[in-house]
Structures are given as structure tokens and as C-alpha cells.
Amino acid sequence: MKGRKLLFLGLVLIISAGLLVTSCEKKPPPELTGEPYVIGGVFSVTGRASFLGEPEKNSMELFAEIVNSEGGINGHPIEVVIYDDEGDATNSVTLVKKLIEKDNVLAIVGPSLSGNTLSVIDVIEEKEVPLVSCAASVKITEPVKKWVFKTPQTDVMAVEKIYEYFVANGITKIAIITVANGYGDSGKEQLKAQAPGAGIEIVAEESFGSEDTDMTAQLTVIKGTDAEAIVCWGTNPGPAIVAKNMVQLDVQIPLFQSHGVASPKFIEIAGDAANGIILPAGKIIVTDQLPKSDPQRKVLMHYKEVYEEKFPGSKVSSFGGHAWDAMAMIAEALKVSGPDRAMLRDEIEKTTDYIGIHGIFNMTPEDHNGLNIDSAFVMLKIENGEWVIIE
Amino acid sequence: MFSLFLYFFMSFFDQLLQFFVSGVTQGSIYAIVGLGFTIIYNSTEIINFAQGEFVMLGAMFMVTFNAALGLPIPISFVISVIAVLIIGILIDLLIIRPVRKPTHISLIIITIGASIFIKGVAMLAWKKDYHAATPFSGEKPISIGTAAITPQALWVIGITCVVLVLLHLFFEYTDTGKGMRASAINPKAASLLGIRVKRMVLISFALSGALGAVAGIIIAPITFAIYNMGVMLGLKGFCGAVIGGLGSVPGAIIGGFALGVLEAMGAGLISSAYKDAIAFVVLLLVLFMRPTGILGKGEMKRV
Numbered sequence: 001m002k003g004r005k006l007l008f009l010g011l012v013l014i015i016s017a018g019l020l021v022t023s024c025e026k027k028p029p030p031e032l033t034g035e036p037y038v039i040g041g042v043f044s045v046t047g048r049a050s051f052l053g054e055p056e057k058n059s060m061e062l063f064a065e066i067v068n069s070e071g072g073i074n075g076h077p078i079e080v081v082i083y084d085d086e087g088d089a090t091n092s093v094t095l096v097k098k099l100i101e102k103d104n105v106l107a108i109v110g111p112s113l114s115g116n117t118l119s120v121i122d123v124i125e126e127k128e129v130p131l132v133s134c135a136a137s138v139k140i141t142e143p144v145k146k147w148v149f150k151t152p153q154t155d156v157m158a159v160e161k162i163y164e165y166f167v168a169n170g171i172t173k174i175a176i177i178t179v180a181n182g183y184g185d186s187g188k189e190q191l192k193a194q195a196p197g198a199g200i201e202i203v204a205e206e207s208f209g210s211e212d213t214d215m216t217a218q219l220t221v222i223k224g225t226d227a228e229a230i231v232c233w234g235t236n237p238g239p240a241i242v243a244k245n246m247v248q249l250d251v252q253i254p255l256f257q258s259h260g261v262a263s264p265k266f267i268e269i270a271g272d273a274a275n276g277i278i279l280p281a282g283k284i285i286v287t288d289q290l291p292k293s294d295p296q297r298k299v300l301m302h303y304k305e306v307y308e309e310k311f312p313g314s315k316v317s318s319f320g321g322h323a324w325d326a327m328a329m330i331a332e333a334l335k336v337s338g339p340d341r342a343m344l345r346d347e348i349e350k351t352t353d354y355i356g357i358h359g360i361f362n363m364t365p366e367d368h369n370g371l372n373i374d375s376a377f378v379m380l381k382i383e384n385g386e387w388v389i390i391e
Numbered sequence: 392m393f394s395l396f397l398y399f400f401m402s403f404f405d406q407l408l409q410f411f412v413s414g415v416t417q418g419s420i421y422a423i424v425g426l427g428f429t430i431i432y433n434s435t436e437i438i439n440f441a442q443g444e445f446v447m448l449g450a451m452f453m454v455t456f457n458a459a460l461g462l463p464i465p466i467s468f469v470i471s472v473i474a475v476l477i478i479g480i481l482i483d484l485l486i487i488r489p490v491r492k493p494t495h496i497s498l499i500i501i502t503i504g505a506s507i508f509i510k511g512v513a514m515l516a517w518k519k520d521y522h523a524a525t526p527f528s529g530e531k532p533i534s535i536g537t538a539a540i541t542p543q544a545l546w547v548i549g550i551t552c553v554v555l556v557l558l559h560l561f562f563e564y565t566d567t568g569k570g571m572r573a574s575a576i577n578p579k580a581a582s583l584l585g586i587r588v589k590r591m592v593l594i595s596f597a598l599s600g601a602l603g604a605v606a607g608i609i610i611a612p613i614t615f616a617i618y619n620m621g622v623m624l625g626l627k628g629f630c631g632a633v634i635g636g637l638g639s640v641p642g643a644i645i646g647g648f649a650l651g652v653l654e655a656m657g658a659g660l661i662s663s664a665y666k667d668a669i670a671f672v673v674l675l676l677v678l679f680m681r682p683t684g685i686l687g688k689g690e691m692k693r694v
Contacts (some may be wrong), residue, residue: 048457050519180664206663211623213614216413217659220406237521247562248532248539249409267459269615272530 022152032068034076037334039064040099041323042081042110042120043134047087047215052112056134057082059303060109062310063327072316073334085111092116093123100127105338109326109350110134112319115182121148130345132326134319137186143258149348149368151325153282153358153376155233159190160257162231163198165256165345175204175227177218177242184210187233187258193249195289208238211283216245223251235260247273254278259377263317267385275384280377282318282358286387295355296375302359329354329361409538410659411652416544418651420613423551423606424628425635425643426558426600432638433562434571434595437498441482441506443625444513445603447618448475450611452512452604454522464527471603478509479600483593506621513618524611543612550609551644554602559640571595630670634677636687645685649673 043059044054064078073077074370081103086092090109099105100123107130111117121140124131133150140150141300166174176191178184184207190310195202203225206218219242222230230253232242239261245254255277255346257266262281267274283290287300303324307316333347334356351363359376363369380387424446431439452474457469482505487498527546532539562568573581574591582588607616616618627650635646651671657669675685 131553170574208663209667211620212666213610214417214655215414217655218663220409220413221659221663222403224406237617240521240615244530244541247530248541250532250539265520269521271523 001319014106029315032072032075034072034074036077037073037104037339038076038078038079038081038103039327039330040096040103040105040108041082042085042092042095042112042116042322043082043098044087044112044116045082045084049087051317052074052134052319053084053087053198055314055317056085056110056112056323058216058311059307059320059324061322062306063331066306067170067309067331073331076339078331081105085116087116089113089116092120094105096120096123096131098126102128104204105129106334106341106344107132109323109330114140114186117148117150121145124148129248129341130330130348132330132348134322134326137185141381143368145344146305149326149363149370151329151331151356151358151369152362153259154369155187155190155258155372156194157371157373158374159187159194160373161379162256163200164192164373165278165379166200166229167198167385169227172199173201173203173225173227174207174229175201175221175222175225176230176231176233177206177208177215178232179210179238180207181210183235183260184233191231191233205278208234208242210215210234210238212238213241214245215242216249219245219249223249227253229254229256231256231258233258233260236263236266237269240266240273243273243277259318261354262380264315267382272385274382277382278390279380281380281387282321282376283378284316284318285319286378286380286389289387289389295360296357299355300357316321318358323354325354325358329363330358337359405537406659408536410655411463412535412538413659414538414652414655415548415648416540416630417649417655418648419544419548419630420606420610420624420647421627421650423554423602423609424624424642424645425630425632425647426551426554426640427603427606428629428632429638429640429643430558430599431595432575432632434575434591435493436575437497437502438629438637439443439596440499440502440625440626441509442599442603443609443623444506444509445479446607446610446628447513447602447616447621448509449604449607450524450614450616450620451517451522451607451618453608453611454524454616455517457525458462458523460633466524468608471608472601475604476597476601476609479596479598479603480593482600483596487592487596488589495637506625510618510621515615516614517618519618522611522616525615526612527609541613543609547609547613550605552666554605555640555644562640563690567591567594586596627670630674632684634674634684637685639684639686642684642686649685 043056045053045057060080064080068077083095085095099108109132112134114135117135117140118132123144131148136152138156140156178188204222208215232239239257257277257279259281262285283296284300287304290297305314327350329351333344336345337343349363351361354361359371361370379390381390427442449471453467456462456470457464486505516639526543527557528542532541570586571591573586574588578588630652631647632643635642653673654666654670658666
């Protein structure tokens with residue numbers, strides 16, 4: 001009995017020691033004497049969207065570490081305070097308030113998800129703190145909100161890029177198949193909205209659940225139409241199953257996917273069925289294939305190198321790049337503005353020709369995303385399980 | 392004119408055939424998952440909400456042994472089934488048996504807890520990524536008339552049918568099987584007759600663990616494996632089992648297939664946006680009109 005009690009006590013001690021260690025904040029290197037500039041982050045580090053939040057958190061911390069080791073910003077170290085919203089929008093709101101009121105941050109990076117970002121906008125606008133979101137939805141910056149910026153490409157641009165390809169290749173009739181969640185619905189909305197302008201007719205419109213495991217019924221319907229291409233809008237695993245089912249049903253028309261599947265994981269799970277798929281994607285996935293003349297090549301190479309050195313075993317993803325771009329623009333703006341939220345906001349809005357991971361950013365009072373379609377996306381084709389840039 | 396009509400009719404028929412084939416593929420997955428619920432229900436009258444997790448574990452072990460460690464498919468299959476069978480036994484020994492005053496509802500809630508626990512551990516062990524599993528015999532589709540089916544789907548349908556026959560024989564004709572059913576209907580009376588009720592419950596957890604593993608292993612090449620795959624599969628399998636009549640082995644199979652075919656027909660003929668809604672509306676209709684399910688026997692209570 002006594003042994004048991006001791007064991008229990010021991011366990012409690014170990015667990016509480018573990019908690020203590022993890023809750024300790026990282027201190028900036030001592031050689032920087034200036035007052036630290038505190039920047040907050042809210043990411044979905046755990047939970048269903050952890051594939052976004054984890055690399056974002058890593059990238060943000062890594063960026064601060066590098067800036068501090070190179071002398072900080074005018075002698076001031078950057079201190080980052082990052083909270084995890086677990087993918088829950090209610091948490092995002094609470095944590096953003098906490099960052100503003102308790103941690104007194106100059107700016108906030110995040111949240112990771114579109115829904116979560118949209119729900120913190122009211123607080124941000126009221127408290128007047130610059131926010132650079134890492135979420136995709138076009139609604140975050142359209143219409144423009146004074147204090148809200150974002151770095152990721154929007155699905156508006158992705159659709160534009162695909163339709164550009166269709167027009168160039170004489171494809172006029174398409175079928176769309178989208179996942180029934182926020183990502184797929186937003187994609188569907190854009191696909192339908194931009195079709196008339198590009199002279200494209202959508203002849204079939206199908207959807208699938210995010211956990212469905214068979215799409216042959218939907219594809220059979222599509223097969224019965226005169227569509228010349230299929231556009232699938234979703235995140236893993238649905239698009240991989242669509243690709244496999246198309247092979248099964250021997251559907252011969254080309255399959256186009258969204259940038260949501262632009263990761264090595266997609267090729268891994270779709271296997272041979274991935275070959276021939278065409279999709280728009282950020283340049284990060286084909287860094288080594290970029291021509292030497294590409295201005296982003298150097299930035300991408302550097303990011304890839306430092307990230308994979310700092311986090312051995314993990315590969316850079318496009319998601320971490322969003323937080324990296326956000327931090328880089330904030331850091332650049334801080335050099336001019338100093339620790340003042342309003343001036344910092346103005347400087348972020350003046351960002352010109354920042355060469356980032358996901359494109360070349362030019363912020364204006366009318367455009368708080370600042371990306372243009374040419375630098376933000378390249379069209380890729382999967383050949384023999386490898387990404388290949390196509391023109 | 393007539394030939395045009397005939398053309399449309401034929402192409403419609405072709406589509407219908409493909410919907411049916413798709414539905415049967417999907418239905419066989421629901422059926423084999425539903426069978427796991429049936430076994431535990433048959434011997435304890437509790438619904439094991441960790442059944443979906445058994446399926447997930449089977450798929451994950453298979454991916455680990457076959458794809459990651461490179462063991463041949465038959466060996467990985469056997470090891471994975473044994474591993475999940477042991478987990479099933481552990482669940483009974485560690486969390487079901489120690490309950491002081493077991494009621495059906497408390498045990499059911501405990502299985503929900505077990506399911507959350509297993510999912511959490513699986514997330515840490517296998518991370519949050521999808522894993523691809525190797526199909527048993529290639530991926531070259533097989534044509535059935537104008538419809539096409541993958542070889543793996545044939546494996547799923549075939550193994551489901553074999554399991555169905557074996558389970559039916561087990562529950563109807565062996566002493567252990569009969570003892571398990573008796574323990575569910577009246578544990579006290581069963582133990583007075585010399586049936587070791589606790590052992591029956593243990594066997595049922597082992598068996599449904601093994602069956603869940605088989606389900607996970609054979610469907611993983613179609614669905615991919617991820618730590619949270621058990622939730623939706625468990626729900627749909629349970630749905631199928633209820634439609635067919637909870638506790639009936641053929642019922643679970645018929646219910647699962649019916650659900651799969653209805654979903655595919657609904658997605659193809661009405662709208663893929665309402666696919667899940669169609670399945671659940673059918674479940675409600677069945678429960679309104681025949682609360683015991685298609686093959687379920689009416690409950691009799693003598694006072």
C-alpha cells in the first residue's frame with residue numbers, strides 16, 4: 001500500500017515538473033539591450049488543423065531567433081508569445097484579447113484558420129492592433145479592414161490561374177467536384193463566379209463529404225456529361241480518392257486539383273493515380289526547379305535550409321511560409337515604425353516589393369493581401385510521382 | 392427516335408449499374424464494421440462505441456507492419472489481427488470488468504471513454520497524417536459489364552461474406568456462441584446454468600477486436616488510414632447494424648449493404664450534396680416503422 005502511495009506521489013511530481021518546464025517562456029539572448037518588441041501569435045497547433053498551426057508556430061519562432069541572433073531590430077530583440085487555439089474560434093477570440101491586454105503585443109500573427117480569423121476581426125478593429133492572418137479566405141481582406149492583413153494566396157487567385165490555363169488550352173466545358181466543407185464551398189463559389197467571365201461552362205456540379213471513401217457515383221454522373229476537364233476542390237484524403245476512382249472508372253479527361261493538395265503527402269496516398277494531375281501551387285514545393293532568375297528562389301532556399309536544420313526530420317510546408325512572410329513584413333515595418341501600433345500598421349500597409357515565400361507582396365490601402373497571381377502561383381503537373389512546372 | 396431513346400435508356404442503365412457496384416463496395420465496408428457491434432451486443436447487450444477504434448487500429452497496424460516494416464501481407468494481416476484482439480481483451484479486463492455496479496448505460500459510456508483514449512494514443516503514435524496501405528492484389532480495375540470495381544473491393548466483399556457465414560455458424564451452432572447469447576439475455580440465469588458469463592464477455596471483446604482489425608486491414612487500401620477514421624466508420628457501421636436489426640448477424644450485413652447502395656443511388660440520382668442526409672433519413676424511417684430493424688426480433692418480456 002505504501003509503495004503505491006509513493007508511486008502515485010512520484011507520478012504527480014514528474015507530471016508537475018514536466019508542466020513547469022513546458023510553461024517556461026523562452027528568453028531573448030542577453031546581448032541585446034533594447035526593450036524587446038513583443039509580437040503575438042495564435043495558431044491551431046493542436047487539434048484538427050494542427051498540420052497548419054505546427055509549422056506556423058515553428059516558423060515564427062525560428063524567424064525571431066534568426067533576427068535576434070543577427071542583432072535584433074535596431075538593437076531591440078523580438079520576443080514572440082504564441083498561443084494555441086486548438087482549431088476553436090472561441091479560443092482564438094479569448095487568446096487574441098489575452099495577447100493584447102496581458103502580453104501587450106505590438107502585432108499579432110494568425111490565426112491559422114479562416115473561420116477563426118474572421119471571428120477575431122471585431123476585437124482587432126476595436127483594440128486597434130495590426131493582425132497578419134495566415135488563413136486563406138478572401139473574405140479576410142475583402143472588403144479591406146483597417147487593421148487586418150493576410151499573407152496566403154486566396155482561392156480567387158487559384159481559380160483565376162486554373163481558368164487561365166483552360167482558356168489557353170481551349171477547354172470550355174468542365175465538371176466540378178468539391179468537398180462539403182468551408183474550403184470546398186469557397187472554392188465552388190469562386191469556380192462558379194469566375195466561369196462566365198472566362199467563357200467556361202460548368203456542366204456538372206458534384207460534392208463529397210470530407211470523410212467519404214468512395215466517389216465513384218459522382219464520377220459516373222460526370223462521366224455521362226460532355227465535360228472536357230474535371231476540377232476537384234478539397235483537402236486530403238478526398239482528392240486522392242477522386243483520383244483513384246477516376247482510374248477505376250477509366251475516366252479519360254484530365255483532372256485538375258486545387259492548391260489544397262500541393263504536398264508530398266498527396267502523391268504518397270494517391271500513388272500512381274496522381275500522375276497527370278495538374279494544379280496551381282505556391283513555388284515552395286518546386287524550389288529546386290525554379291530558374292536561377294526567379295527572385296523568390298533565394299528566399300525559398302534560405303527558408304528551406306534553416307527550417308530543416310532547426311527541425312530535423314520535418315520538411316518545409318507551404319503553411320509555415322505564411323507565418324514566415326507575416327513575420328518578415330512585420331519586422332521590416334518595425335524597423336521604421338518602432339514600438340507603436342498605429343505607426344506599425346501604416347508601415348505594414350506600405351510594404352512594397354517584399355520578396356517572400358509565397359510571392360512578391362505589395363500592400364496598398366486597397367489591398368491588404370498584396371499578392372499578384374504571377375508570383376503567387378505556378379501551374380504544376382505530377383509526372384512519375386514528381387512535381388513538374390508547366391507553362 | 393427509338394434508337395435515341397434506347398441510347399439514353401442504355402446509358403442510364405449503365406450508370407445505375409455503376410451506382411449499384413459503388414454502393415455494394417461501400418456497403419461491404421459498413422457491413423463488416425457493423426458486425427463488430429453485433430458481436431458485443433449479442434453477448435452483453437452493450438453497444439461498444441470503441442468498435443470504430445478497433446477498425447482504425449487494424450488499419451494502422453497493417454500500415455506499420457506491411458508498408459513501414461516491409462513484412463509480407465499475410466504475416467502483417469495475422470499479427471495485426473492478434474494485436475487488436477489483445478487490445479480488445481485488455482479493454483474488457485482493465486475497464487469493463489472492474490466497474491463496481493455495471494449498468495448498460497454506464498458501460499456504454501465507458502466504451503466512449505475508451506474510444507477517445509485509443510484515438511488519442513493513436514494520434515501520438517502514428518501522428519496526424521494519412522497513411523497509404525498496399526492493396527492485396529494490385530489496383531487494376533475489374534469490369535462488370537459496363538461498371539468497374541477495384542480488386543480490393545472484391546476482397547472486402549468476399550471476406551465480409553466469409554466472416555458472415557462463420558459468425559452465423561458460431562452463434563447458432565456452437566456451445567460458446569449459444570452461451571454468449573444466453574449471457575446477454577439473462578446473465579444471472581445463464582450463470583446459474585453453468586455458463587461463465589465473464590468469460591463469454593471476454594471472448595466477445597476479443598472477437599470483436601479481431602473482427603474490427605480485419606475490417607480495418609481490408610479497407611485501408613481503399614480509405615487510407617488515419618487516427619480518427621474510426622469515428623465516421625463506426626457511426627455508419629452502427630447505422631447499418633441498426634437498420635438491419637441490432638443483434639442479428641445477417642441483419643448487420645443486410646443493413647450495411649442497404650445503407651451503402653442507398654447512399655450511392657442517392658448521390659448519383661438525386662444529389663451528392665445530400666448523400667449523408669439520405670442515409671440518416673432512411674435510418675429514421677426504419678426506426679419509425681420497424682424499431683427492431685429489418686431482421687430484428689420483437690422484444691418479449693414476460694412478467
